[in-house]
Amino acid sequence: MIILAILVLLLIAFLLYIASLPDAFRVERSLEINAASEQIFPLINDFHAWEAWSPWEKADPQVQRSYSGNDSGPGAVYAWQGNKQLGEERMEILETRPHDYLRLQINFYKPFAAQNTIEFKLESQAGKTVVSHAMFGPSNFMSKLMGTFFNMDKMVGGKFDEGLQSLKAIAEKSSTSAAGK
Template sequence: MLTTIIVILVVLIAALLIHAAMKPDNFTVSRSASIKAPPEAIFPLINDFKRWTVWSPYEKLDPEMKRTLSGADSGKGAAYAWEGNGKAGAGRMEITNSVPSSLVALKLDFEKPFKANNTVDFTLAPAGNSTAVTWAMHGRYPFIARLMGVFMNFDKLVGKDFETGLASLKSAAEK
């Protein structure tokens, strides 16, 4: 009886590991919102890290978070580093590409609670009297993350934050 239980457990663990190994090794999380404002009104809110406190959901994770701005004031070369509590973690992001009123691309490096290097794109596209804004993050999905992904949905977890941020961006831009 004990041997049967051990064999079943080994088979289940092997199946779990194989399932995780079969998942893609890259990920994309993307959310979009329609904002009733021209791209020119929305773009500065994204292109300038000083203005992220108005709309970014990550700014609210730790009221005591230490923030350091460096590089350009806004646009390409602007950088933002943070260090906060367990929820906020620590890391750095830098604007790598800035196309007025249409694109802000970032290099995003997490140090805590885990190391990760991702890219983030904010795209803005006019749509009648509104602007379609898309927030997307792309990166590698190492095996340990794929294994954790069997039990939790990374897209839903991060996507919820993106939806909250886009709703706040909408409120700020539509004022």
């Protein structure tokens, strides 16, 4: 009986700890790219261009994609259904400031439901551009619980790092080609 009471108390303490965690999260990565923001911005403002640089695009060669709304910018919509890594999701561009800022809403349907915000910020600095990629949103109890076992910053942040490196390679190659003309 004492062991059962101790286990119940430990469970309650664990659940109280989970409930006390922050009610929001933010994952962000930045990278300096040797290209003008005018060359980088179209790669993130048009979902059709994401296939070339987004690491999630490589996770499932059989992914089913759909595009709707505007071709790029606010109102552009990208949805997909993929394997366990990709799940089922939908993104929509909500706001842009050309060559400077992009805000998206991402809705996760499978393997779990969530709604978050994604931001890209581009800061020009002497012919280079610092690109920041962030995702943030609320952390409900289940998100907090999962976060105690899976490091979201490491998992998502690692993909952001990978995507920014791919974006860098494409933009710098394009910048070098444009400079050589």
